[in-house]
Amino acid sequence: MPVTTIAGRDVHVDEEGFLTVYDEWDEDLAKQLAAQIGIDLTDAHWKAIRFLRDDYRTKGETATLRRVTVVGGIPTKELFTLFPKKPAKKMAYIAGLPKPHGCV
Amino acid sequence: MRRLLVLGAGTAGTMVVNKLRRRLDKEEWQITVVDQSDRHFYQPGYLFVPFGVYSAEEIVKPRQRFIPDGVDLVRGEVDRVAPGGNEVLLADGRRLPYDYLVIATGVGPQPDQTPGLLDGGQWRKSIFDFYTFDGAVALAKAMEGFDNGRLVVHIVDMPIKCPVAPLEFTFLADAYFRQRGMRDRVELTYVTPLPGAFTKPIASKRLGSMLDERKIAVETDFLVERVDDKTLVSYDEREIPFDLLVTVPLNMGAEYVARSGLGNELNLVPVDKHTLLAKAYPNIFALGDASDIPASKAGSVAHFSVEVFTENFLRHVRDEPMTGSFDGHANCFVESGDGKALLIDFNYDTEPLPGRYPLPGVGPFSLLKESEVNHWGKLAFRWMYWNLLLPGRPIPLPAHMSMAGKHPEE
Ligand SMILES: Cc1cc2nc3c(=O)[nH]c(=O)nc-3n(C[C@H](O)[C@H](O)[C@H](O)COP(=O)(O)OP(=O)(O)OC[C@H]3O[C@@H](n4cnc5c(N)ncnc54)[C@H](O)[C@@H]3O)c2cc1C
Numbered sequence: 277m278p279v280t281t282i283a284g285r286d287v288h289v290d291e292e293g294f295l296t297v298y299d300e301w302d303e304d305l306a307k308q309l310a311a312q313i314g315i316d317l318t319d320a321h322w323k324a325i326r327f328l329r330d331d332y333r334t335k336g337e338t339a340t341l342r343r344v345t346v347v348g349g350i351p352t353k354e355l356f357t358l359f360p361k362k363p364a365k366k367m368a369y370i371a372g373l374p375k376p377h378g379c380v
Numbered sequence: 381m382r383r384l385l386v387l388g389a390g391t392a393g394t395m396v397v398n399k400l401r402r403r404l405d406k407e408e409w410q411i412t413v414v415d416q417s418d419r420h421f422y423q424p425g426y427l428f429v430p431f432g433v434y435s436a437e438e439i440v441k442p443r444q445r446f447i448p449d450g451v452d453l454v455r456g457e458v459d460r461v462a463p464g465g466n467e468v469l470l471a472d473g474r475r476l477p478y479d480y481l482v483i484a485t486g487v488g489p490q491p492d493q494t495p496g497l498l499d500g501g502q503w504r505k506s507i508f509d510f511y512t513f514d515g516a517v518a519l520a521k522a523m524e525g526f527d528n529g530r531l532v533v534h535i536v537d538m539p540i541k542c543p544v545a546p547l548e549f550t551f552l553a554d555a556y557f558r559q560r561g562m563r564d565r566v567e568l569t570y571v572t573p574l575p576g577a578f579t580k581p582i583a584s585k586r587l588g589s590m591l592d593e594r595k596i597a598v599e600t601d602f603l604v605e606r607v608d609d610k611t612l613v614s615y616d617e618r619e620i621p622f623d624l625l626v627t628v629p630l631n632m633g634a635e636y637v638a639r640s641g642l643g644n645e646l647n648l649v650p651v652d653k654h655t656l657l658a659k660a661y662p663n664i665f666a667l668g669d670a671s672d673i674p675a676s677k678a679g680s681v682a683h684f685s686v687e688v689f690t691e692n693f694l695r696h697v698r699d700e701p702m703t704g705s706f707d708g709h710a711n712c713f714v715e716s717g718d719g720k721a722l723l724i725d726f727n728y729d730t731e732p733l734p735g736r737y738p739l740p741g742v743g744p745f746s747l748l749k750e751s752e753v754n755h756w757g758k759l760a761f762r763w764m765y766w767n768l769l770l771p772g773r774p775i776p777l778p779a780h781m782s783m784a785g786k787h788p789e790e
Contacts, residue, residue: 335650341603342537346645353605356615362601377674 283308301372328371338376385478388485389415392668392682398772416457429516461640486669489629496607528565529623541677548715555717569597580731648672654705675708684709687779709781713758721754727781740785
């Protein structure tokens with residue numbers, strides 16, 4: 277796995293730049309990751325990101341959009357506003373989690 | 381007596397009771413299987429019904445015919461599982477206790493989950509699905525009466541059973557209109573929530589260019605929010621108007637799974653993906669489409685996983701560790717029209733690749749490539765399903781995926 281430097285720290289990422297080690301993430305890093313894809317994190321963004329982090333810790337998998345809506349209680353429409361175009365992918369990227377595989 | 385209770389006598393449930401009845405001592409084990417309907421539907425046949433290929437009789441048979449002697453088939457609707465009390469409640473009040481439970485109630489289309497699908501006034505008028513028997517029959521009429529305009533084929537969200545079925549429908553529709561000499565009067569659009577034609581990159585590229593060659597427009601990353609009369613509207617406010625919509629509604633597991641606290645947000649049972657044992661209970665398994673394993677929801681997956689499950693189960697009930705490990709093996713024919721089909725063979729770790737199957741270099745089937753022989757294989761599968769697969773007879777295909785015959789470099 278390639279290593280890259282973000283916010284002055286070395287982190288492991290995959291070919292697309294998604295973090296691969298759960299514990300290498302923290303909230304400062306999230307701000308940097310978000311900035312890289314043009315997103316300024318507000319409280320509403322944090323609610324989604326924290327849900328993803330917590331859910332991953334118990335389930336071992338990145339939540340799908342539907343799961344963030346049904347279990348996390350954030351309407352899909354809002355997720356599209358917060359993380360335009362590709363919310364599932366963008367949320368995972370900022371939360372330092374693997375790309376949701378969702379679909380097979 | 382020890383009791384094995386199987387919920388659902390579809391593809392997976394029927395195979396399981398046939399296999400296990402032969403392997404579990406009749407003096408020691410009682411096997412019961414519950415289903416709400418007394419007819420068994422060959423679901424892969426639904427794809428062909430809209431094009432007038434199969435009659436109803438060819439794809440529906442009495443369920444009892446596939447249940448072996450020594451297994452009780454109970455007709456009833458499961459209302460809930462009480463995992464604490466090791467008991468299942470049926471909607472009519474009957475109670476069925478178990479020592480081991482297998483959940484095999486599959487998934488079904490839920491059009492009510494998308495505003496405007498069922499309740500927008502167009503359902504079964506200009507909006508159809510082919511994921512139910514009735515839907516496929518109704519769609520056959522609509523296809524016959526369609527003589528020009530916009531036909532949109534659409535998937536609400538993944539995962540769905542047989543993820544290639546909507547693509548196959550699109551290819552078959554293209555061929556069907558060509559044969560009727562009216563292809564130039566039909567605008568065909570394929571609308572998917574995925575970033576491409578299929579879930580895995582190499583197959584997605586191949587299938588994507590097949591759509592291009594057939595002049596089928598593709599709208600990707602389209603997550604539908606609602607249907608406004610005869611227009612699909614996505615969460616990011618794209619609009620796709622249609623004259624005839626063939627949609628695959630959200631696929632969800634049975635309601636009782638949610639009521640019993642056994643499911644995730646799609647009512648799928650979380651299991652270990654190699655043993656199919658429920659994460660929450662050591663005496664509950666989920667087989668076939670009902671589980672949350674990251675594999676295609678397909679009859680072939682059910683078949684390969686049941687092979688692994690059977691041996692594991694025999695060990696598990698003796699308190700021995702389960703040594704078999706399911707690899708997510710799927711093997712799906714993809715109809716492409718004009719009497720041809722592709723074949724894809726893959727698992728959790730390996731995406732569909734070109735090559736030959738099952739014998740390297742020989743086939744007779746070609747992987748990721750159109751051929752007539754593949755199409756014959758697809759049609760032959762119906763006979764295999766009724767006569768070999770459901771009765772749990774040996775099929776000369778290994779349960780685990782093999783790299784032999786595949787060409788990763790192409
Ligand atoms: C259009 C279409 C095309 C397909 N094409 C292919 C293909 O080409 N190749 C392939 O391999 N697969 C294909 N499949 C997928 C395949 O049919 C399924 O993956 C397979 O049938 C899954 O088996 P299962 O036992 O998990 O579920 P099912 O076979 O669906 O069985 C579930 C059973 O549970 C019963 N049930 C549900 N809820 C309850 C309840 N509450 N109480 C009592 N009983 C209940 C149902 O009546 C049903 O009999 C296709 C599916 C569709 C819809």
